[in-house]
Amino acid sequence: MRPQVLIIGCGFGGLEAARAFSGSGAAEVDITVVDKTNHHLFQPLLYQVATAGLSAPSIAAPIRHLFRGQRNVTTLLGEVAGIDANAKTATLKDGAVLRWDHLIVAAGATHSYFGRDDWAQHAPGLKTLEDAFEIRRRVLLAFEAAEREDDPARRAALMQFVVVGAGPTGVELAGTFAEIARHTLSGEFRRIDPRQAKVLLVEGGPRVLAAMPEALSERAREQLVALGVEVKLNARVTGIDDQGLDLTTAGGPERLHSRCVVWAAGVAASPLGRVLAEATGCALDRAGRVVVEPDLSLKGFPHIQVIGDLAAAQSHVAGREPKPVPGVSPGAKQMGRCAAANIKRRLRGEAIQAFRYSDYGNLATIGRNSAVVDLGTPAGPLRFSGYFAWLFWLFAHVYFLIGYRNRFVVLLDWAWAYWTYDRGARVVANAGLSEASPARDVKA
Structure with missing residues (x-):
C-alpha cells in the first residue's frame, strides 16, 4: 500500500x-x-472583498478544481x-x-482579542470570506442608517469608522474606507455627505507597519493622513461595546463613539x-x-x-x-x-533538511497610488513608496493569484475602479437596519 x-x-x-x-x-x-471550507482563499486581497472592491470568486478557488488534474490527491470537506x-x-x-x-x-x-473574546461581536476581524461579508455589510449599512438618522450625535457615530491595529490589514482597510467615503459614495445620498465620514486607525505601538523600516513606516503614516485617515498611535484599547470603544492614550482615557469597529490587531x-x-x-x-x-x-x-x-x-x-x-x-x-x-x-532513506526561509521583503498598500515596498535583494534592501510602489504591489498580487481567470477579472475590476472610483461589489445580505439604529420618521 x-x-x-x-x-x-x-x-x-x-x-x-x-x-x-x-x-x-x-x-x-x-x-x-x-x-x-471548499475553497482556497487568497488572503492578501481579502480586504478588497470587505471593502466592496472585489467579489469573492475573484480571490477564491474551489479546492477540488485546483486538484482536478492531480490524480493522487483526494479532497475532503x-x-x-x-x-x-x-x-x-x-x-x-x-x-x-x-x-x-x-x-x-x-x-x-x-x-486574537487578547483574552477579551466578548469584543468579537462588536469588532469583527478579517480572516475568512464570512468575515469580509460581515465587515462590508456593517460599513455599507452604517451609511444607510446615517441617511435615516435625525440626531446629529447618533449620525456622527454611524459615520465614524474605527480600525484597530496598524499592521498591513489595518492600514489597507483604513485607507480603503477613506476612499469609499471620499469618492465611491459621493453624490449617492441626499441627507448626508459621505465625505464627512471619519476614519480612524488605532495602534497600540509607536508607529504603523511596525515590521517595516522606520522611514517607510513614517511614509505610510503620511500617506494615510493625506487620504483623510486619522492615525492614533500609542493608543491601547481597553473596552469595546456596541456604542464604540475606550482607549488609553498619553493624554489619558478617551472614548470613541462608533457603530463600525473592525479588529486587525491580533492573531x-x-x-x-x-x-x-x-x-x-x-x-x-x-x-x-x-x-x-x-x-x-x-x-x-x-x-x-x-x-x-x-x-x-x-x-x-x-x-x-x-x-x-x-x-x-x-x-x-x-x-x-x-x-x-x-x-x-x-x-x-535520505537525510532530512532544516527549513531555510528566503525573505523577499514586505509590501503594503495604503490606498490609491500609495504603497510602501521593502525588498531584499542580493545588493541589499530596496525600499520605495508612492505611485511606483503601488504599481509594484498591484502587479505582484495579481501575479500570485490562483488562475488566469482571477488575474484577468481582478485587473479589469481594478482598472474600472481606478478610472471611475466605482466599487462594483456593494451588495449585502440581511440588509435590515440594526437594532442600534431603529427606523424613525424621515423628513423629506
Missing part, C-alpha cells in the same frame, strides 16, 4: 505541500487534503477534531477517521495547535503556535510536520543564528515545499 499523506488545511502552505507531490512525486504517495499521534489517525467532527503515515498540519490562524494560532499539544506533548508559544524542530517536525514525532501560521518556526542557515519565520504567505509556501521534500527524502 502506498504511503498516505494527510494535509490538514488548504491555505498557502497546505496547497503548496500538496502540489509538491505532483509530477515525479505523484507515484510515491497518496494525498488527502482536508479543509473546513471536513474539520479535524482530534489527532492520535501513536495510532496515526485523525478524527473529523462528524466522526470519520482518517489514517495517515505522514501528517502535515497547515491549519492557519484566527483572530492567534488555530485551535488545532492545542489538539496537537494534547496528542504529542509538544510546546506552544504565547500565541498558541506549535514549536517545531528545524525540519518543521514535532519533537519525538518525525512523521508530523506543522507549517504556516500554526508553526513557531525558525529559519536555519549554516553559520548564522536561527531567525523566526514571519507569518506571511511566502513563508507558508516555502514551509509547504520543505515539508513535502522531507517526506520524499524519508521515503527514499
Whole structure:
C-alpha cells in the first residue's frame, strides 16, 4: 500500500505541500487534503472583498478544481477534531477517521482579542470570506442608517469608522474606507455627505507597519493622513461595546463613539495547535503556535510536520543564528515545499533538511497610488513608496493569484475602479437596519 499523506488545511502552505507531490512525486504517495471550507482563499486581497472592491470568486478557488488534474490527491470537506499521534489517525467532527503515515498540519490562524473574546461581536476581524461579508455589510449599512438618522450625535457615530491595529490589514482597510467615503459614495445620498465620514486607525505601538523600516513606516503614516485617515498611535484599547470603544492614550482615557469597529490587531494560532499539544506533548508559544524542530517536525514525532501560521518556526542557515519565520504567505509556501521534500527524502532513506526561509521583503498598500515596498535583494534592501510602489504591489498580487481567470477579472475590476472610483461589489445580505439604529420618521 502506498504511503498516505494527510494535509490538514488548504491555505498557502497546505496547497503548496500538496502540489509538491505532483509530477515525479505523484507515484510515491497518496494525498488527502482536508479543509473546513471548499475553497482556497487568497488572503492578501481579502480586504478588497470587505471593502466592496472585489467579489469573492475573484480571490477564491474551489479546492477540488485546483486538484482536478492531480490524480493522487483526494479532497475532503471536513474539520479535524482530534489527532492520535501513536495510532496515526485523525478524527473529523462528524466522526470519520482518517489514517495517515505522514501528517502535515497547515491549519492557519484566527483572530486574537487578547483574552477579551466578548469584543468579537462588536469588532469583527478579517480572516475568512464570512468575515469580509460581515465587515462590508456593517460599513455599507452604517451609511444607510446615517441617511435615516435625525440626531446629529447618533449620525456622527454611524459615520465614524474605527480600525484597530496598524499592521498591513489595518492600514489597507483604513485607507480603503477613506476612499469609499471620499469618492465611491459621493453624490449617492441626499441627507448626508459621505465625505464627512471619519476614519480612524488605532495602534497600540509607536508607529504603523511596525515590521517595516522606520522611514517607510513614517511614509505610510503620511500617506494615510493625506487620504483623510486619522492615525492614533500609542493608543491601547481597553473596552469595546456596541456604542464604540475606550482607549488609553498619553493624554489619558478617551472614548470613541462608533457603530463600525473592525479588529486587525491580533492573531492567534488555530485551535488545532492545542489538539496537537494534547496528542504529542509538544510546546506552544504565547500565541498558541506549535514549536517545531528545524525540519518543521514535532519533537519525538518525525512523521508530523506543522507549517504556516500554526508553526513557531525558525529559519536555519549554516553559520548564522536561527531567525523566526514571519507569518506571511511566502513563508507558508516555502514551509509547504520543505515539508513535502522531507517526506520524499524519508521515503527514499535520505537525510532530512532544516527549513531555510528566503525573505523577499514586505509590501503594503495604503490606498490609491500609495504603497510602501521593502525588498531584499542580493545588493541589499530596496525600499520605495508612492505611485511606483503601488504599481509594484498591484502587479505582484495579481501575479500570485490562483488562475488566469482571477488575474484577468481582478485587473479589469481594478482598472474600472481606478478610472471611475466605482466599487462594483456593494451588495449585502440581511440588509435590515440594526437594532442600534431603529427606523424613525424621515423628513423629506
